[in-house]
Amino acid sequence: MRIILIGPPGAGKGTQAAAIKGKYEVAHISTGDMLRENVSAGTELGLEAKGFMDAGSLVPDELIINMMRGRLSQPDAAGGFMLDGFPRTVTQAEALDELMDEMSLALDAVVLLDVPDETVVGRLSSRRVCSSCGAIYNTKAHPTKAEGICDVCSGGVIQRDDDKEDVIRNRLAVYHSKTAPLVEYYDKTGRLHRVGAAGAGDAVRRYLESLKDVK
Ligand code: ADP
Ligand code: ZN
Numbered sequence: 001m002r003i004i005l006i007g008p009p010g011a012g013k014g015t016q017a018a019a020i021k022g023k024y025e026v027a028h029i030s031t032g033d034m035l036r037e038n039v040s041a042g043t044e045l046g047l048e049a050k051g052f053m054d055a056g057s058l059v060p061d062e063l064i065i066n067m068m069r070g071r072l073s074q075p076d077a078a079g080g081f082m083l084d085g086f087p088r089t090v091t092q093a094e095a096l097d098e099l100m101d102e103m104s105l106a107l108d109a110v111v112l113l114d115v116p117d118e119t120v121v122g123r124l125s126s127r128r129v130c131s132s133c134g135a136i137y138n139t140k141a142h143p144t145k146a147e148g149i150c151d152v153c154s155g156g157v158i159q160r161d162d163d164k165e166d167v168i169r170n171r172l173a174v175y176h177s178k179t180a181p182l183v184e185y186y187d188k189t190g191r192l193h194r195v196g197a198a199g200a201g202d203a204v205r206r207y208l209e210s211l212k213d214v215k
Contacts, residue, residue, distance in 0.1 A: 001026055001080045001211065002105060004087070006182055007113030009171045010120040010127065011197050012204060013084040015136055016113070019201075020208050026080035029071055031064060031088075033134065056162050056170035058088060058178060065095045072099060088179045093186070109211055110186040113197035113204060117172055124168045130155045141200075 001024050005013040017028045035053060038046030045067060049059045058064075068086055071077065087093040100106065126139040132155025137144050144150060148157050162171065186192040195207045 001082070002100075002108050003081075003208070003211065004083045004107060004110045004186075005113060006087075006110060006179065006186075007197060008115055008117070008120050008175045008179075009168070010124040011113035011115045012201050013113060015201065016204050016208060017082045017084045018136075019205055021082065023209060024080060024082070024212065026082050027074075027076045028082050028084065029068075029077065029086070031068070031083075031085040034067060034071065035059060054161055054167075056167040056174065058174055061089055061091045061095070064088075064092060068092075068096070069099060072103070087182060090181050090185055093182055107191060109193055110191045111204075111208065111211075112183055112192060112194045114194055115197045119198050120172060121165065121168055124163045125165055127163050128157045128159055131158050132156070 003024075003026075005017060007013055014030055014032070017030065021028045035046070035049050039050050039053070040046070045063060048063060052059045064086065072081070087096050123138065123141075126141070128137045128139060128144070129135070130137075130150035130153060133150060133153040135150055135152045135157075136142075137150075137157055144157050149155075150157050161167070183192060193207070195204050197204050
């Protein structure tokens, strides 16, 4: 299976991808996670990307496309992948189409997780992540058992810098101007599936699981 998840920040792309990863035995590839790893490791890419990320702006296409070219040719992606956070611009989508052509691969589905802006702001401002294992929590919907401590690995649970409200508003504006045009890009070629993702997430999970039966 080769699937792309698109949707505004906070639509639940990362959560859903992590939840169904085992079912499909595909690589879960999150550009946000990859970039954050580069920032923590202090790589050249991380240094270039950090300012854009902190402001809630997009990292330049060229950097992302190079990073993804390398990532998609890793052995674990050969059996399929679920892309979370990429592509995020029409330029990136075109580059992905080219890359997949070169590799003689086809996309199985592009799934849009549809969520209203107000829901996004509510969710992201209460989102917390484990700084060690990446587990995702929510102070309202899914709090940690002990305050600030990860249920999974006992690591420290924190708020991402870009989950502060003014940055969230900027990320949403960027989503509407740069990423929303992808919906039409994929719809035109009949590859888009829309799923309402404002609820608890079960509908999205069931939908993603059902793609396997279609295939
Ligand atoms: P979100 O919760 O907004 O989906 P991500 O973890 O996917 O957040 O991404 C965090 C940040 O990393 C983005 O705000 C952006 O700066 C950068 N980023 C991630 N993926 C891309 C991409 N495909 N193109 C450009 N920038 C990206
Ligand atoms: Zn953890």
